[in-house]
Amino acid sequence: MLDLKFVRENFDLVQRSIAQRNGKVDLETYGRLDERRRQVLPELESLRSTRNDVSAQVARLKKAGEDASGLFEQMKDVGARIKDLEAELAQVEQELGQLMLTIPNLPHQSTPVGKGEEDNPVVSVWGQPPVFDFEPLNHWDIGVNLDIIDFERAVRMAGSRFAVMKGAGARLERALIGLMLDTHTTAHGYTEILPPLMVNTRALTGTGQLPKFAEDSFKVEGADYWLIPTAEVPLTNLHMDEVLDGDKLPLCYTAYTPCFRAEAGSHGKDVRGLIRLHQFDKVELVRICRPEDSYENLEVLTGHAEAILRLLGLPYRKIVLCTGDLGFSAAKTYDLEVWLPGQNRYREISSCSNCEAFQARRAGIRFKDKGRKGTTLAHTLNGSGLAVGRALVAILENYQQADGSVKIPEALLPYMGGQQTIKAAE
The missing domain is CATH 3.30.930.10 (Bira Bifunctional Protein; Domain 2)
Known part of the structure; x- marks a missing residue:
């Protein structure tokens, strides 16, 4: 299997190599899935960070005997969004992983180019x-x-x-x-x-x-x-x-x-x-x-x-x-x-x-x-x-x-x- 980051950074090389192998791989779907994964990850990480910060605030408020109910309400939407993004990320990574398994190895530079x-x-x-x-x-x-x-x-x-x-x-x-x-x-x-x-x-x-x-x-x-x-x-x-x-x-x-x-x-x-x-x-x-x-x-x-x-x-x-x-x-x-x-x-x-x-x-x-x-x-x-x-x-x-x-x-x-x-x- 090729490295995911390598394929992203050398997309044209991978396309040429697959073509030289007479291979057929759905790289358009790869591009779409990889792009969506890179969109979901930072949003998910940001929301998780927010949830951690708010959890720390809740702990401090409770320790001080203050009301934290407003923060609980605020976190309901955040929690629901995190759950949705985690499910989407799992699906995207599963599809991306299966697609990566279909991409052949890259020919070494000393391998001659030919059709058959x-x-x-x-x-x-x-x-x-x-x-x-x-x-x-x-x-x-x-x-x-x-x-x-x-x-x-x-x-x-x-x-x-x-x-x-x-x-x-x-x-x-x-x-x-x-x-x-x-x-x-x-x-x-x-x-x-x-x-x-x-x-x-x-x-x-x-x-x-x-x-x-x-x-x-x-x-x-x-x-x-x-x-x-x-x-x-x-x-x-x-x-x-x-x-x-x-x-x-x-x-x-x-x-x-x-x-x-x-x-x-x-x-x-x-x-x-x-x-x-x-x-x-x-x-x-x-x-x-x-x-x-x-x-x-x-x-x-x-x-x-x-x-x-x-x-x-x-x-x-x-x-x-x-x-x-x-x-x-x-x-x-x-x-x-x-x-x-x-x-x-x-x-x-x-x-x-x-x-x-x-x-x-x-x-x-x-x-x-x-x-x-x-x-x-x-x-x-x-x-x-x-x-x-x-x-x-x-x-x-x-x-x-x-x-x-x-x-x-x-x-x-x-x-x-x-x-x-x-x-x-x-």
């Missing part, structure tokens, strides 16, 4: 796409042929956009999770967390999923619980309403969780395979740091996600998202896109974002330095390290062999019990 994904510049490319002497298959065909992915039974028990992983497919998914968590904790210094898979409305609001993305989230009927769309939510909200020790920043967390998304706006997209499911596995990275260090932390976090792709030997490219493709809470985002031979294209496998103080303001995450007065909003960053199902997809497609088998990347061999190849059952 076609305007996202490529920052770097790593690895060479494999060259096959046969026609490469899509992962859904490979998975079915090897009997490691079962879509039909998943549809029967749960509906579309679900999959059952079985045998070597299930083990490969588990192996990827193990490699990612071990690398991020041992080599990269993250603390592993096993968080709840359900959170309350406050937590989803704190990281920016609510109210904007309610349609894409799964709500538990009859309770204030939501299934998490990403471990970013519980990891960031670990420090909701806390004042952190500035000397201990950055705080770095990683977690493996299933993630749940309704994919309400993706009808007709990626209806086959594992790319866009309602339930999928992901290893998440979150960093909470000082404002002056946040862009250095973005480079570090993105590098940690890249390290997994390199360990797996998967060709990928790094792009920076333009303003028109930027996520709601992010000020700057790098996407890592892995090469998928079966689709002959790069597909997103990680999105690494600096949200600056946007989430911290919503969630109440601050830090304090010893010897300094007051507190400062922290900066929060998050990224996939990686999307596990998409990593599995990339392995199936990049490591497929002419005989229909799939080689296991060397980095995963210890996690696969030494199994080097996934072959069809004979």
Whole structure:
């Protein structure tokens, strides 16, 4: 969430930024509500001051044994006006607060201006796409042929956009999770967390999923619980309403969780395979740091996600998202896109974002330095390290062999019990 005073003092900048994001926010209503709030507050404060002064006079008159009835009558109208203004102020602030929750973060100055994904510049490319002497298959065909992915039974028990992983497919998914968590904790210094898979409305609001993305989230009927769309939510909200020790920043967390998304706006997209499911596995990275260090932390976090792709030997490219493709809470985002031979294209496998103080303001995450007065909003960053199902997809497609088998990347061999190849059952 943006600071109310900042929006007021930089109204034109906020308008331009929203336009660059292709966003639609009712800033006229914001202006009207903010103006009314600034009119009500001084009048209310003046009347309260008057009431306090008169109350002091009444006390003195009573102590002196004098008649104070005239002052009581005078205060009836003042009291009624105060009550009306307090009710109006509460309503205005409630509406203003809800409106502020719909305003996206401002893009960082280094975020390129553009209308959509076609305007996202490529920052770097790593690895060479494999060259096959046969026609490469899509992962859904490979998975079915090897009997490691079962879509039909998943549809029967749960509906579309679900999959059952079985045998070597299930083990490969588990192996990827193990490699990612071990690398991020041992080599990269993250603390592993096993968080709840359900959170309350406050937590989803704190990281920016609510109210904007309610349609894409799964709500538990009859309770204030939501299934998490990403471990970013519980990891960031670990420090909701806390004042952190500035000397201990950055705080770095990683977690493996299933993630749940309704994919309400993706009808007709990626209806086959594992790319866009309602339930999928992901290893998440979150960093909470000082404002002056946040862009250095973005480079570090993105590098940690890249390290997994390199360990797996998967060709990928790094792009920076333009303003028109930027996520709601992010000020700057790098996407890592892995090469998928079966689709002959790069597909997103990680999105690494600096949200600056946007989430911290919503969630109440601050830090304090010893010897300094007051507190400062922290900066929060998050990224996939990686999307596990998409990593599995990339392995199936990049490591497929002419005989229909799939080689296991060397980095995963210890996690696969030494199994080097996934072959069809004979």
